[in-house]
Amino acid sequence: MAAPKPSLTALLVCDMVIEDKATNKKTLVGLFTDIWSTSFPVTHHKMGVYFCLTDAEGAYDVVLRLVSAESESLIAQAGLTLTISDMLAINDFGINLPVVQFPSPGRYEFQLFANKEFLGRKEFRVTRVEAKPS
DSSP states (O other): OOOOOOOOEEEESSSSSEETTOOEEEEESSSSSSSEEESSSEEEEEEEEEEESSSOOEEEEEEEEEETTTOOOOOEEEEEEEEEEOTTTEEEEEESOOOOOOSSEEEEEOOOOOOOOOEEEEEEEEEEEEOOOO
């Protein structure tokens, strides 16, 4: 029997997700919805994504895709394998991406999949700003 499709209750973008190994609590550092740069391509050295799942039981191959919202071109991808034993549990997860390069200004989004089923997305903007005179 196939694992049921999980319900996504949260999807947040930040600089980093830190997990306390003793308590399994997550700390989200630097939540954001915008990245600004004076030139492109721009490299963002730390990106984390926190997500929360419920209504899940069984084995899941989770894939997190970062794409251009306009063209759907793939910028980065990460994944993990999860086994969830309690259908009623609320499960918190974090994925950290070490280095991400954005080719141009625009709207980008993280897309989350479990066992190839789309669960949800989180959009953010990458914006060109003028350099401040020195």
